[in-house]
Amino acid sequence: MALLTRSRRRLQSSAPFLIVILAGAGAAFFIIPLLGLLLRTPWTSAWQQFGSAEVLAALRLSLLASVSATAIALVLGVPLAWTFARLAFPGRSVLRALTVLPMVLPPVVGGVALLLAFGRRGLVGGWLATTLGIHLPFTTAGAIIAETFVAMPFLVITVEAGLRSMDTRFEDAARTLGASRWTVLWRVTLPLVRPSLIAGAVLCWARALGEFGATITFAGNFPGTTQTMPLAVYLALESNPDAAIVLSLVLLAVSLAVLIGLRDRWLGAS
Amino acid sequence: MRARLVAALLVAIAVGLVSACGPMAPVSASQSGLNGTITVFAASSLNAAFTRIGADFEKRHPGTIVKFSFAGSSSLAAQIQQGALGDVFASADQPNMQKVIQAGLTSQMPIVIARNDLEIVVAKGNPKHVEALADLARSGLVVVLCAPAVPCGHYAAQTLQKAGVSVKPASQEADVKSVLSKVALGEADAGLVYVTDVKSAGNAVEGVAIPPALNVVAEYPIVILKDSQNRALARAFVSYILTDGRQTLARYGFTNP
Numbered sequence: 001m002a003l004l005t006r007s008r009r010r011l012q013s014s015a016p017f018l019i020v021i022l023a024g025a026g027a028a029f030f031i032i033p034l035l036g037l038l039l040r041t042p043w044t045s046a047w048q049q050f051g052s053a054e055v056l057a058a059l060r061l062s063l064l065a066s067v068s069a070t071a072i073a074l075v076l077g078v079p080l081a082w083t084f085a086r087l088a089f090p091g092r093s094v095l096r097a098l099t100v101l102p103m104v105l106p107p108v109v110g111g112v113a114l115l116l117a118f119g120r121r122g123l124v125g126g127w128l129a130t131t132l133g134i135h136l137p138f139t140t141a142g143a144i145i146a147e148t149f150v151a152m153p154f155l156v157i158t159v160e161a162g163l164r165s166m167d168t169r170f171e172d173a174a175r176t177l178g179a180s181r182w183t184v185l186w187r188v189t190l191p192l193v194r195p196s197l198i199a200g201a202v203l204c205w206a207r208a209l210g211e212f213g214a215t216i217t218f219a220g221n222f223p224g225t226t227q228t229m230p231l232a233v234y235l236a237l238e239s240n241p242d243a244a245i246v247l248s249l250v251l252l253a254v255s256l257a258v259l260i261g262l263r264d265r266w267l268g269a270s
Numbered sequence: 271m272r273a274r275l276v277a278a279l280l281v282a283i284a285v286g287l288v289s290a291c292g293p294m295a296p297v298s299a300s301q302s303g304l305n306g307t308i309t310v311f312a313a314s315s316l317n318a319a320f321t322r323i324g325a326d327f328e329k330r331h332p333g334t335i336v337k338f339s340f341a342g343s344s345s346l347a348a349q350i351q352q353g354a355l356g357d358v359f360a361s362a363d364q365p366n367m368q369k370v371i372q373a374g375l376t377s378q379m380p381i382v383i384a385r386n387d388l389e390i391v392v393a394k395g396n397p398k399h400v401e402a403l404a405d406l407a408r409s410g411l412v413v414v415l416c417a418p419a420v421p422c423g424h425y426a427a428q429t430l431q432k433a434g435v436s437v438k439p440a441s442q443e444a445d446v447k448s449v450l451s452k453v454a455l456g457e458a459d460a461g462l463v464y465v466t467d468v469k470s471a472g473n474a475v476e477g478v479a480i481p482p483a484l485n486v487v488a489e490y491p492i493v494i495l496k497d498s499q500n501r502a503l504a505r506a507f508v509s510y511i512l513t514d515g516r517q518t519l520a521r522y523g524f525t526n527p
Binding site for chain 2: 112115119120121219221235236237241
């Protein structure tokens, strides 16, 4: 043990100078814009801005939509990740590429694609409206769909990576001991990839929370119905930049609190 | 109401300046000492018309280059206040022009170069038979407007108030082009946009005119910035807009001030 710490210390002290400099520049790149926000924050009026009904409505809606999107992503995304990791079928790589496409697609284009699919005149949207009476654009459900579309790929690729790197001999052992496929999945596979599941869900949630382009394009913007925090921030920039800064800080504080809380409790990072 | 009065006064003063052969006096084509480059910050809705006018101007005065930076007026005003270098600023509304003036970044009074009326935009063929502002209150009709924070939303609210119509929009879009695209894609039945937007949108949509008595007119003021590095060229370009540029602006749906 003593030997291990000593060798680690030696390794640390011999970190290449250039790497440290570049890492410092990298950290500054993230910290300076944040400082810019903090220094420009009108602290005296900040509480007043925060307490306004519109801000609270946007915050409530943002939390509701991002948590719902993460839940949908877990229900649909984990089976998808399992399929990509465990089943070999023709066209798998193409299908996989298509499902992670929203990660590189400009979100606004994603929103237009959603309109063309689930909009009133969309591929399935017309049918949804006439037979089931479901209208997605301009509704909270639409905002959730938009966030799911953009955020789910983050969960899928994280869980898939976890499934690929896990030791499948545990599953084999459980099978030979007579466990059903379903039991193996629930009692062996998912517990083993728990860190990937949580990391994927957190990434997915964070992406959903910050989602802007697809939401405003597909679901529109109406306070209390589809105006999430990022939309409220964008519109506040037009009329009241101070309010926009305060709103951004609220969003930042909420996501930082959740990420730090989760990290200590579940991800086991020290 | 008071803002409009002040605006009208400003226009009157500006027009007075021009006709009184002030610093903005038109530059004749024969006067050819013009060269170099200017950068024009212009509201997004001026994009098509200004690009055309810029090309015509460069042809008239060989050796000159007019560069454009098109964006929302409030973004442009913020950029100028943060020190962006340019020669001319054309805003789609008076409040954003006032921000730049109050920051002391202009060299003279702004001049209104164009006006834009609001229009009801509907799908081609007007399938929902929207004939007037009052129809926008009809239940079952999906209406989208601009958010109150952006100029088109502000104007839409004023027009609806004049007409005594109360509309519950399905969405308050971030800009006028988004309202247009929601109608063009068939997601919304109607919206309120500028005449120039309907004109540039092509075949997917058509406009339903709003009577002048109820309409709210958007004004486009232009100004030469204090830090202009090529004032002679900037002045010549603004004069060109006020003379030959008028026709081009009209062709794109703007009305003369």
